[in-house]
Amino acid sequence: MKKITLLIAFIGMITLQSCTINEEHDHVDNDTIAEVFELRNVNFSYNSSTGGYFIYRTLNPQIYASDNILIYRMSDLIDSNTPVWQLIPRTIYLSGGDELDYDYDFSREDFTIYAGGTYNLAETPEFIYNQTFRIVIVPGYFSNRSATQVDLNDYDAVIQAYGINPNNIKSL
DSSP, X not given: OHHHHHHHHHHHHHHHHTOOOOOOOTTOOXXXXXXXXXXXXXXXXXXXXTTEXXXXXXXXXXXXXXXXXXXXXXXXXXETTEEEEEEESEEEEOGGGOEEEEEEEEOSSEEEEEEXXXXXXXXXGGGTSSEEEEEEEEOGGGHHHHXXXXXXXXXXXXXXXXXXXXXXXXXX
């Protein structure tokens, strides 16, 4: 009787060893790389119903639901080859106590950059016209390390951490 039980156990182990589990995770994006897109010299549009300024773009192709977007505004140029990038949302404090805010939202399909303030932004066209932004698509695969290991305020640290080639930036 012990030999039959041992034989059945041995056959069961061989049979079960050949089984594999192939789980598909549509929400995990292990094969997408981070990308950067640039909006160069764009103007905010005014929305009279909300009284605010915005820049709207669609994403083609759409990003995965687990992906994230970081948006940086070029705030200055040190020289022609060295831009200064600031992560938004960002509040800029102007003389006289006025404040200008840049913010954004995004979905899988699109993103919108907003400009608003405590004053009429038309009085400072240098903040709403001829603006340059970099949109960094961060795959969800990286999300577990981005909050703890990468200084998201530092554009150069972000592109280095996600293996982005600064020469492969695409224009939108």
